[in-house]
Amino acid sequence: MEIEEILEKWSGGVYSVSIGACAEDGGSRKNTVRIGGQKSLPLLFKEGDIPNRPVIAFEIWDIPPQDWPEGLVSSYGKAPEDPLIWAQMCVKDFGARLLCLRLQGAHPDCGDKSPEECARFVSSLLEKVSVPLIIIGSGDDAKDNLVMPACSEAAKSERCLLGCATQENYKTLAASALADGHSIIAESPIDINIAKQLNILISDMGFALDRIVINPTIGALGYGLEYAYSIMERGRIAALSGDKTLSSPFICFTGQESWKAKEAKGGDKQGVIWEIITASSLIQAGADILVMRHPEAAKRVFGHISVLFGGNNSDH
Amino acid sequence: MPLSGLDIYKLLPKTNCRRCGLSTCLAFAMQLAKKTMSADKCPFISEQTKKLLEEQSQPAIRTLILGEGKDRFEAGGETVMFRHEEKFRNPCGIGFVIEDSLSDEEIASRVKKINSLKFERVGQVLDVNMVAVRQNSDQKRFVRATEIVMDSTGLPVVLMGSSPASLRQAASAASERKPLLYCATKDNFTQIASIAKDFRLPVVVSAPSLDELSYVTKELVSLGVDALLLDTGRKPLSEKIWDATQIRRQALKKANRALGYPEFVMAENDDPYEEAAEAAVHITKYASVIILKGIQSWEALSVLTLRQNIYTDPQKPLQIEPRLYPVGEAGENSPVLVTTNFSLTYYTVLGEVEASKIPSYIISVDTEGMSVLTAWAAEKFTAQAISDSLENSGIKKMIKHKNLIIPGYVAVLSGELEEKSGFKVIVGPKEAAGISSFLKNLN
Ligand code: SF4
Numbered sequence: 001m002e003i004e005e006i007l008e009k010w011s012g013g014v015y016s017v018s019i020g021a022c023a024e025d026g027g028s029r030k031n032t033v034r035i036g037g038q039k040s041l042p043l044l045f046k047e048g049d050i051p052n053r054p055v056i057a058f059e060i061w062d063i064p065p066q067d068w069p070e071g072l073v074s075s076y077g078k079a080p081e082d083p084l085i086w087a088q089m090c091v092k093d094f095g096a097r098l099l100c101l102r103l104q105g106a107h108p109d110c111g112d113k114s115p116e117e118c119a120r121f122v123s124s125l126l127e128k129v130s131v132p133l134i135i136i137g138s139g140d141d142a143k144d145n146l147v148m149p150a151c152s153e154a155a156k157s158e159r160c161l162l163g164c165a166t167q168e169n170y171k172t173l174a175a176s177a178l179a180d181g182h183s184i185i186a187e188s189p190i191d192i193n194i195a196k197q198l199n200i201l202i203s204d205m206g207f208a209l210d211r212i213v214i215n216p217t218i219g220a221l222g223y224g225l226e227y228a229y230s231i232m233e234r235g236r237i238a239a240l241s242g243d244k245t246l247s248s249p250f251i252c253f254t255g256q257e258s259w260k261a262k263e264a265k266g267g268d269k270q271g272v273i274w275e276i277i278t279a280s281s282l283i284q285a286g287a288d289i290l291v292m293r294h295p296e297a298a299k300r301v302f303g304h305i306s307v308l309f310g311g312n313n314s315d316h
Numbered sequence: 317m318p319l320s321g322l323d324i325y326k327l328l329p330k331t332n333c334r335r336c337g338l339s340t341c342l343a344f345a346m347q348l349a350k351k352t353m354s355a356d357k358c359p360f361i362s363e364q365t366k367k368l369l370e371e372q373s374q375p376a377i378r379t380l381i382l383g384e385g386k387d388r389f390e391a392g393g394e395t396v397m398f399r400h401e402e403k404f405r406n407p408c409g410i411g412f413v414i415e416d417s418l419s420d421e422e423i424a425s426r427v428k429k430i431n432s433l434k435f436e437r438v439g440q441v442l443d444v445n446m447v448a449v450r451q452n453s454d455q456k457r458f459v460r461a462t463e464i465v466m467d468s469t470g471l472p473v474v475l476m477g478s479s480p481a482s483l484r485q486a487a488s489a490a491s492e493r494k495p496l497l498y499c500a501t502k503d504n505f506t507q508i509a510s511i512a513k514d515f516r517l518p519v520v521v522s523a524p525s526l527d528e529l530s531y532v533t534k535e536l537v538s539l540g541v542d543a544l545l546l547d548t549g550r551k552p553l554s555e556k557i558w559d560a561t562q563i564r565r566q567a568l569k570k571a572n573r574a575l576g577y578p579e580f581v582m583a584e585n586d587d588p589y590e591e592a593a594e595a596a597v598h599i600t601k602y603a604s605v606i607i608l609k610g611i612q613s614w615e616a617l618s619v620l621t622l623r624q625n626i627y628t629d630p631q632k633p634l635q636i637e638p639r640l641y642p643v644g645e646a647g648e649n650s651p652v653l654v655t656t657n658f659s660l661t662y663y664t665v666l667g668e669v670e671a672s673k674i675p676s677y678i679i680s681v682d683t684e685g686m687s688v689l690t691a692w693a694a695e696k697f698t699a700q701a702i703s704d705s706l707e708n709s710g711i712k713k714m715i716k717h718k719n720l721i722i723p724g725y726v727a728v729l730s731g732e733l734e735e736k737s738g739f740k741v742i743v744g745p746k747e748a749a750g751i752s753s754f755l756k757n758l759n
Binding site for chain 2: 002003005006025038043044045046068190221222223224225226229230233234237260262263269270273274278280281283284285300301303304306307309311
């Protein structure tokens with residue numbers, strides 16, 4: 001009485017998105033990072049191809065971080081005082097293969113840096129590190145619409161991932177990203193219909209669907225994680241069932257959310273494990289990029305991904 | 317797969333004799349499929365069909381009660397593959413292993429620590445569920461360790477004996493606490509079955525493959541033991557996910573009775589971070605009981621919080637009673653903040669208000685458990701609703717001022733709200749994290 005395994009047959013799949021351009025593609029990165037491409041639910045290897053592992057992007061800012069708990073900032077020593085040194089430390093000391101730059105300094109409340117200043121920062125960052133970049137704005141729509149085009153141009157041909165486009169504010173970012181050869185993050189507020197709608201709007205501007213990454217907006221462990229978890233599961237099932245407008249990989253800002261949690265401020269280990277569990281549970285829902293803050297948490301989640309996928313893979 | 321009306325019709329006499337009260341056998345079959353009538357109504361139905369229908373009416377995955385007394389809990393009874401399809405029902409039990417090779421004092425102090433792993437989050441108590449005693453040496457020591465554990469906790473116990481003889485001894489000592497026996501295998505199941513029967517205990521069945529698992533469960537059922545949990549043993553994590561997914565699919569999609577039991581996982585790891593990450597995998601992917609090693613509070617809190625999240629009913633967000641909540645020694649000059657009755661929102665706001673050490677009033681508006689932005693979009697958090705809550709809360713009699721702090725996200729409501737309520741609206745921060753400093757700088 002052999003048990004016949006029940007295999008789901010999926011007709012669709014997740015688009016594979018590549019971040020970073022090396023010399024042969026007209027960029028200056030030393031490595032690229034490929035995400036997505038799954039034809040199966042997370043970790044069900046027997047059911048369909050899972051060509052890429054989830055990847056970790058270290059989050060850095062263009063200014064010393066504000067509102068980060070002391071233990072989090074000090075995990076980088078004094079490096080965050082100089083963001084370029086901080087970035088290099090992520091790559092050299094912590095093995096980051098992908099960085100996520102947040103242009104917080106452009107925010108009117110955090111320094112109000114000019115678009116030119118921001119663009120200059122991006123250029124120097126590209127010189128100092130050779131890993132691919134995710135670049136996201138300050139969160140102030142009006143300002144980001146001035147800053148992001150300048151930064152997009154400064155990183156032309158480097159095939160960055162730029163964010164975050166929202167339903168209310170996507171045109172400027174999408175136009176720049178398109179013109180300069182970048183991919184784009186489409187952010188929706190824990191709402192699968194808006195995620196779908198925004199992907200359609202952005203692709204209507206001429207963006208190929210395989211250059212969009214969805215930010216489903218997550219909550220940290222204990223702070224609404226389950227909403228994002230289920231939205232992502234539903235989105236992934238829709239993608240595998242053939243809905244191309246939801247077939248983009250997911251980016252999750254796990255660091256940003258986890259370190260807001262009261263528990264994360266209650267002690268170093270509690271904070272680190274909060275970020276680890278937020279990340280590892282979202283991997284089960286289909287997360288493709290985890291933007292993380294604490295180097296110890298990043299290291300642990302990297303280890304966990306290696307356990308999940310078997311063996312070590314220096315590509316990530 | 318549940319039987320359809322047509323499937324059942326094929327098993328009926330097809331004589332349309334109307335003795336069941338319906339005009340055709342087909343009509344009766346349809347009622348049986350909907351479970352609105354019982355098979356007894358047809359006098360001609362075969363015993364075999366009756367048995368089949370009975371099996372049909374049982375849930376696809378058994379629900380077991382583990383332990384005795386106030387700390388007992390239910391495991392299993394799950395009905396879906398994905399929580400958004402309905403919900404995950406019985407929060408998985410979290411347990412901790414204790415080696416019998418520890419000294420008596422070490423065992424007692426470890427159990428004491430396990431007992432203390434209780435946390436309160438968003439109005440719910442999160443606690444751990446089991447203690448597993450593992451035999452490393454002789455029978456006598458195993459029984460002794462079991463006794464110490466039983467004396468130190470009311471939590472349900474798992475007996476991890478290294479031989480049926482030891483298990484019998486320990487089971488006999490612990491029988492009134494209904495311990496869970498670990499484990500029955502293809503080689504020892506007859507002996508384990510006799511212990512389980514003698515003391516009426518649940519059993520973990522362990523086998524590396526689903527074929528072997530279902531062989532053993534069938535044998536045990538035929539021996540009269542059917543309170544079972546399934547364990548596929550130590551394997552790479554992705555294979556554990558595959559096993560758990562298959563077991564649940566077999567039970568739910570194929571109504572495979574032999575695999576229709578809750579899943580039991582040993583997820584011990586010396587590294588607490590790795591252990592918690594693996595526990596997260598098992599919580600999301602189908603385990604009903606997870607046994608760990610790490611008893612530090614920070615690890616347990618994160619694991620239990622994830623369980624709380626994943627097992628929340630997606631249709632029923634956790635809510636609090638919509639009313640006025642004084643925080644600290646609130647008086648007639650204390651600030652008044654308004655928010656929703658979504659537990660997470662309320663408790664986050666509460667935490668920040670408490671942190672500010674400024675006595676305040678929080679009014680939670682009935683938004684049917686929606687968060688600020690969602691409730692605003694769904695028109696549950698409107699100027700009218702807030703104004704009505706102010707009226708009904710009795711706040712007006714308790715304060716001397718007429719200032720109201722609203723969440724930054726609904727700043728647009730200010731004008732209308734001032735008109736409707738007569739309060740002066742102060743727009744607070746968007747994120748709760750800003751509340752504490754906002755309150756401190758209020759004057
Ligand atoms: S009593 Fe039985 S045989 Fe008669 S009509 Fe009903 S189902 Fe058919």
